Amino acid sequence: MAKAKSAFVCTECGAEYSKWQGQCTSCREWNTLSEVRLSAARPGAGHGGGGGSAGRGGYAGAISREVIDLANVDLSEVPRLSSTFEEFDRVLGGGLVPGSAVLLGGHPGAGKSTLLLQTACKLAQQRKVLYVTGEESLSQVAMRAHRLQLPTQGLQMLAETSIETILGVAEREGPDILIIDSIQTTHLEDISSAPGGVAQVRESAAALTRFAKQSSTVLLLVGHVTKDGTLAGPKVLEHMIDASLLLEGGADSRFRTLRGQKNRFGAVNELGVFAMLEHGLKEVKNPSAIFLSRTEEQAPGSLVMVVWEGTRPILIEVQALLDDSALGNPRRVAVGVDQNRLSMLLAVLHRHGGLFTGDQDVFLNVVGGVKVLETSADLAVLLAVVSSLQSRPLPRELVVFGEVGLSGEIRPVPSGQERIVEAAKHGFRRAIVPRGNAPKHSPEGMEVVPVDKLADALEAL
DSSP, X not given: OOOOEEEEEETTTOOEESSOOSBOTTTOXXXXXXXXXXXXXXXXXXXXXXXXXXXXXXXTSSOOOSOOOGGGSOOOOOOOBOOSOHHHHHHHTSSBOTTOEEEEEEOTTSSHHXXXXXXXXXXXXXXXXXXXXXXXXXXXHHHHHHHTTOOOTXXXXXXXXXXXXXXXXXXXXXXXXEEEEOGGGOBOTTOOSOXXXXXXXXXXXXHHHHHHHHHTOEEEEEEOBOTTSSBSSOTHHHHHSSEEEEEEOOXXXXXXXXXXXXXXXXXXXXXXXXXXETTEEEEOSOHHHHHTOOOSSOOTTEEEEEEEETTEEEEEEEEXXXXXXXXXXXXXXXXXXXXXXXXXXXXXXXXXXXXXXTTEEEEEEETTSOOOOSGGGHHHHHHHHHHHHTTOOOOTTEEEOOEEOTTSBEEOOTTHHHHXXXXXXXXXXXXXXXXXXXXXXXXTTOEEEEESBHHHHHHHO
16 A cells, blocks of 8 residues: 655645745745645545545646647636626626636634525525535524525535545536535545644645536635634635635624635625625625715714725725824824825825824724725825814815825826716715826716825815
């Protein structure tokens, strides 16, 4: 019998080494190497093997043994399957692609299983769906479906954690959609480590992905996250799958945001918004409406900005609070934006705006728990800070966007015209924007104020 081999894999970047060492030379992280026991190669190994070339053949689908000119590759678009949720389809880039592997991650209680169960029950009325549960019993899943008032007729269920058994049932049943809840509970018999370990997660995902691509089955995997919010398991897991989605939402909020972190079939910066209600997740088709639920009395430090998420603009309120600091080193607290960028913007405000905040504690919050990843929020952040510093409320009908440079210039941002139009649809009547984004003809009832410098924006207030 062939001797089992082992390797050492970095849990941060997926780099492999033949022996253990303290530091990964690829990502420079310490104590991240874990031993992975590789099964011996078996002649004619099928989907369940973690071993030789026979078991790994066809990982990328149909293998072409001949060299083909790129110009002669068939470009016929693969028809997508709707997930029955428009917001889910938006993040996926238009729907589920046959033969694709999608990883859905999130904190416990975020709603991963609820979202996939709702999707599975609705798709089962038209397609053949196999739902494999490894964390809950079949009765628990049935109770949840009954509580959510979902149609349960036609959905095939399997309570199993063995990859060999799962693939055997999948080959026999031939489903269009295969859901695994979750990948951390599955295991291969040839690997001695416990389920959830680096070796099991890696090889189980590889076997399932290989089956999905060879059979044109849509594979949906549920993944756990670590305490810092990253997907658990080796980084190579994210390289194997085609799309990686993260469902976020605090325990004190009924809203959930679905964001794409990797997508081979669409944009990675798409954002889907759901509301957790009594009967499960309901999609929010107009996210700006929930993020703009403001009080009647306008307070200093509150301002609306327009951010671009994927293929649509979203209006979000940003709030700033400045207070005299009793500490030698004033605090800078930012929720929803990069804290280092906030410190940089405060330095620009002092140098080019003439306003000193070095003796103030600065607190910044993006309403709704949204994380703003683009620089178009710079100008809105600074104007909200100025409003709180001077205790002067800003007009409710004012909207702002623009990137602020270190020399105080206001730089244009992508899709400026669409942002202004979206603001006009929601009743905003005045906009301070970079001059490069100023339209030739402003929307009816909208006054657009183009600015070149931070000083110009402060004067426009």
